[in-house]
Amino acid sequence: MxxxxxxxxxxxxxxxxxxxxxxxxxxxxxxxxxxxxxxxxxxxxxxxxxxxxxxxxxxxxxxxxxxxxxxxxxxxxxxxxxxxxxxxxxxxxxxxxxxxxxxxxxxxxxxxxxxxxxxxxxxxxxxxxxxxxxxxxxxxxxxxxxxxxxxxxxxxxxxxxxxxxxxxxxxxxxxxxxxxxxxxxxxxxxxxxxxxxxxxxxxxxxxxxxxxxxxxxxxxxxxxxxxxxxxxxxxxxxxxxxxxxxxxxxxxxxxxxxxxxxxxxxxxxxxxxxxxxxxxxxxxxxxxxxLLTGVPPTENHVLKQIPFEASFFNTMKEQFPTLKKLAFPLSGGVSFYLVMGLEPRFAGEARQAILAAMASNVRPKVVIVVNTDIDVHNSTEVEWAVSFRMQPEEDTIIVKDIPAGPLDPSILDSIPLDSRVASSIGIDATYPFGSIVDDGSNRDGSSNLKETKGVLYFKVAEVPGWQTYDFPELDKARRGS
Ligand SMILES: Cc1cc2nc3c(=O)[nH]c(=O)nc-3n(C[C@H](O)[C@H](O)[C@H](O)COP(=O)(O)O)c2cc1C
CATH class of the missing domain: 2.30.110.10 (Electron Transport, Fmn-binding Protein; Chain A)
Incomplete structure (x- = not known):
């Protein structure tokens, strides 16, 4: 009820x-x-x-x-x-x-x-x-x-x-x-x-x-x-x-x-x-x-986060069906900074998603697209993807002269609210399309690839099986006994 x-x-x-x-x-x-x-x-x-x-x-x-x-x-x-x-x-x-x-x-x-x-x-x-x-x-x-x-x-x-x-x-x-x-x-x-x-x-x-x-x-x-x-x-x-x-x-x-x-x-x-x-x-x-407004996070930001993420997801999902999750972090005022997790189906699709987001009424100033293995709400994982899955010259877009978030303090306050335009940056931090990505199915260290020269090859250097590793000494130490 x-x-x-x-x-x-x-x-x-x-x-x-x-x-x-x-x-x-x-x-x-x-x-x-x-x-x-x-x-x-x-x-x-x-x-x-x-x-x-x-x-x-x-x-x-x-x-x-x-x-x-x-x-x-x-x-x-x-x-x-x-x-x-x-x-x-x-x-x-x-x-x-x-x-x-x-x-x-x-x-x-x-x-x-x-x-x-x-x-x-x-x-x-x-x-x-x-x-x-x-x-x-x-x-x-x-x-x-x-x-x-x-x-x-x-x-x-x-x-x-x-x-x-x-x-x-x-x-x-x-x-x-x-x-x-x-x-x-x-x-x-x-x-x-x-x-x-x-x-x-x-x-x-x-x-x-x-x-x-x-x-x-x-x-x-x-x-x-x-x-x-x-x-x-x-x-x-x-x-x-x-x-x-x-x-x-x-x-x-x-x-x-x-x-x-x-x-x-x-x-x-x-x-x-x-x-x-x-x-x-x-x-x-x-x-x-x-209700207190001010430096994030405040009630203002919490109130916006679930509705913004859900309604934006609804809209974007229609054109980008592999979209799994998206985040408007509290730190970006729940509008200026957006992270989307999707798997591009063809070259350039991440870029399309960036442009679609920039064209929305939310007016994000920074748009990042990552693969779906990245937790969009975890800034360390997002930064990991940005650091290693993209090349700035190829994978960033800056679009100029589009409507700005009106209250952005980095825009001159002498400009009337309805006349504020600014630029927005998009970062495609998904794996380069066509690169070989080891999906982790053979994380025992073996690889089907004997030779990787000439292709972009990403294999996560994960230590396999650590989550389920039986480690009684650690359990004991954490219990403090
Ligand atoms: C607590 C709070 C206070 C707000 N105050 C204002 C405000 O004073 N002026 C404004 O234009 N938007 C303000 N907003 C933002 C709008 O209410 C909000 O983003 C909403 O989506 C309105 O736009 P829409 O009806 O076009 O979707 C505030 C949001 C919150 C959560």
Whole structure:
């Protein structure tokens, strides 16, 4: 059974020792960030800050480790990928209901006060307090098809927020479209505290015409229940802890930022759109949510990794059927650095895979292809392949002037986000096509080849049978007796 809501997930985390409550005063200004970072650094528990200076408990770190991700997906590591891919293939339409707990409390007019919410400032040079775990529900201004995506919002005053929607993300595309249609305002919702699969759904890479609630339904194996906002026709999850109903002013900008970003560096401040809060609705005894972004790994990266890898695998597998696994490592911000494991069926196929990856909306800056004997998640194995299976002059490609990852700090910040182009490097670290590769079937040291001159010959110098070698002295030494 899918998790019904955020609270049910918190209960499971608590049961498994993955959530603790902090019952002393912790300051929203930088101290919450320190605590979240310290716990995440040891893959530690999620934290509930009960005394944060507001009446709402603040929950952070619920997506900070792989073990919590497995609890969210209700899966073990072995079955995870298959379960996720199965869910992606069977979308389930959402159900519209007339009311839900998300609107047990409705605050409008003078009652709207963002300073009454526990919104932390995470890094010292941040422009202010930031809502980082919020899910924007933005309906395509033309078709009405909803997108779910995580977007950060800076608090400007009691009723005003500003935000960044990168031009290659759907919310950014919706805003661009609304502007083009001549709209002066555009209504969206910012949702906090939802069942974990709904949160992970935001990061699946789907087409711009996909209804993300249907994707969530497929992944949950159960329809998401939706209610309309009180001030617009935007549909939001009925069991959310908080919903901020926003009206974006498409005519004005405000200075937003800087913010410590998922690249591990600050993005400088710049002029960005204004979002006016038209209503705040919340459950009784609602939980607010915190999420630390910054030097990888953080919750931001963990949240993206499973969805990015699964959806990208789905797309690439169609053209490259020998693709066995791929990795978007946390260190590359889960987008800038990609490793794919496949067996080229003909000369140049690894290169095709590199170019296909570079052409995707993820915009990886470094793409490495290795054979399937390499564990794509093990950087030592990947570096081993790069070191010995390729020749730089023949096996690297640099493609110039393609759309860049907009927040890459190695690009001049004076260039507008939608105008940033850069280069991407591909490394084909698979065995050169046509070379002779001893597959290990005769790792007893013998070789069918008596003479290898004139061909590229790779035989792994493995010590055969070491895994199953009976070694009682070592066992004894390790037991310390
Ligand atoms: C915690 C978190 C915060 C994010 N904040 C932003 C943001 O402020 N602006 C942005 O453009 N993308 C942000 N992203 C990335 C997008 O949410 C994400 O990659 C998503 O896929 C949106 O693009 P799509 O709907 O076009 O697939 C964030 C991701 C995470 C996990």
């Amino acid at each position: 899918a998790y019904k809501d955020f609270r049910e997930f918190l209960e499971v985390l608590k049961e498994k020792g993955e959530l603790i409550e902090i019952n002393r005063k912790v300051a929203l200004d930088l101290e919450v960030g320190k605590a979240l970072r310290k716990s995440a650094a040891i893959s530690g528990p999620a934290l509930i800050f009960n005394q944060n200076g507001t009446k709402f408990p603040l929950v952070g770190g619920i997506y900070n480790s792989r073990s919590k991700a497995l609890l969210a997906f209700q899966s073990n590591e072995e079955d995870l990928f298959k379960n996720v891919l199965d869910g992606l293939k069977k979308p389930i339409a959402p159900i519209k209901v007339s009311k839900g707990p998300a609107q047990e409390n409705i605050l409008t007019g003078e009652k709207i006060d963002l300073s009454a919410l526990p919104i932390p400032k995470y890094s010292p040079a941040d422009g202010g307090a930031y809502i980082t775990p919020g899910i924007v529900v933005s309906q395509d201004p033309e078709t009405g098809i909803p997108d779910l995506g995580n977007y950060r919002f800076q608090v400007m005053d009691k009723k005003t927020l500003s935000f960044l929607a990168q031009p290659n993300h759907r919310f950014g595309k919706h805003i661009a479209k609304a502007r083009k249609m001549g709209l002066k305002t555009y209504s969206v919702a910012l949702v906090l505290g939802v069942d974990p699969i709904l949160a992970y759904t935001c990061q699946f890479q789907v087409s711009d015409t996909t209804n993300d609630y249907e994707v969530a339904g497929g992944l949950r194996r159960e329809a998401v229940q939706l209610i309309p906002c009180t001030t617009s026709n935007v549909l939001v999850p009925a069991f959310a802890e908080f919903v901020l109903e926003l009206e974006i002013d498409l005519t004005k900008n405000i200075f937003e930022g800087p913010l410590g970003e998922y690249t591990g560096y600050y993005t400088p401040g710049s002029l960005k759109p204004i979002a006016n809060v038209k209503a705040i609705t919340h459950r009784n005894d609602a939980f607010f949510q915190a």
